[in-house]
Amino acid sequence: MPSTSSGNRNRFGILAGVLVTLILLCFAVSAITSQWMMHNDDWNHHDLEHGHKWLHHELNLTETEASAIDAFEPAYREQRAAMLEEFQAKIENLRQQLVAHDQFSPEVEHAIHELHQIHGQLQELSIRHYYQMMSVLPPEKQEILKELAGQALSVPE
Incomplete structure (x- = not known):
């Protein structure tokens, strides 16, 4: 017959193992979600490292059209970079809350x-930029851009 203290140790060991497993699972889910949301290659080619050149190629822009788009591109890139930094901070905050709380809490x-708010702001910024680009393109290139935007929106974020 096992002693009470060894039975308590076994229960504590099992509980500790379950807790560590849950924490690791939370970290894994958070890391995978962050990576997927921020680095999905199909999500939005225009915002990737060489995406501006990709878009120029896809739309077969003339020098005049490219110059018109390039006029507002720096402001968009600057705003987007700041928002992405904030987005990463919100992901980190959520990660910390998942580890700190054993239940769904008001903090979680x-x-x-907060994460949804900044994500929505990023989406709005991208959509406003889309309309900026639409405003300087001729109708036939607007149709191409609409198709590209439709493809980007079909990918869950």
Whole structure:
């Protein structure tokens, strides 16, 4: 017959193992989600490292069209970089909340809400930029851009 203290140690060991497993699972899910959202190659080619050149190629832009788009590109890139930095901070905050709380808490809910807010702001920025580009393109290139935008929106974010 096992002693009470060894039974308590076994229960504690099992509980500790389950807790460590849950924490590791939270980290894994958070890391995978972050990587997928930020580095999905199909998500938005225009925002990738050489995406500006990719878009110029896809739209077969003339010098005049390229210059018109290039006029507002730096401001967009600057705003987007700042928002992505904030987005990463919100992901990190959510990661910390998942580790700190054993249950769905108001803090976890708030962290999720903040992450959704900045994500929405990033989407709005991209859509406003889309309309900026549309405003300087001729109708036939607007149609190509609409098709590209439709493809980008079909990928879950």
